[in-house]
Amino acid sequence: MTIKKVQPNKDKLNQIVTDARRNQELREQSYRGQALKLYPWICGRCAREFTHTTITELTVHHKNHNHDDNPSDGSNWELLCLYCHDNEHQRYEETRFVSTQKTSSSANISTHNPFAKLKGLLDSKKQ
Secondary structure (H helix, E strand, O other): OOOOOOOOOHHHHHHHHHHHHHHHHHHHHOHHHHHHHHOOOEOOOOOOEOOOOOHHHEEEEEOOOOOOOOOOOOOOEEEEEHHHHHHHHHHHHHHHHHHHHHHHHHOOOOOOOOOOOHHHHHHHHHO
């Protein structure tokens, strides 16, 4: 039995290579691509190091939590692993929730004191 060798379609291969290069250029123009070029591939919190095989687990965190603030110098970015990034956003949400709770609860301070006349009642029973 002989094996037939099929010649690959050169136009299709050229299109695949062209698409891959275009996608790489688009990725490099994104803020994630810029941050990966600027900073070492290390999590800013837990110091875990990343390689080409694990780079998908490294995220770009916006320090001021504004995803539209992307200066080209990277001053608003920090590389965090998935776990530290989730933790950072959870802490941010908790502080937002606690600060709104404090402001709303301070307006509802109770002035009622159920034991205000207790001393007088106890003194009158002693007599």
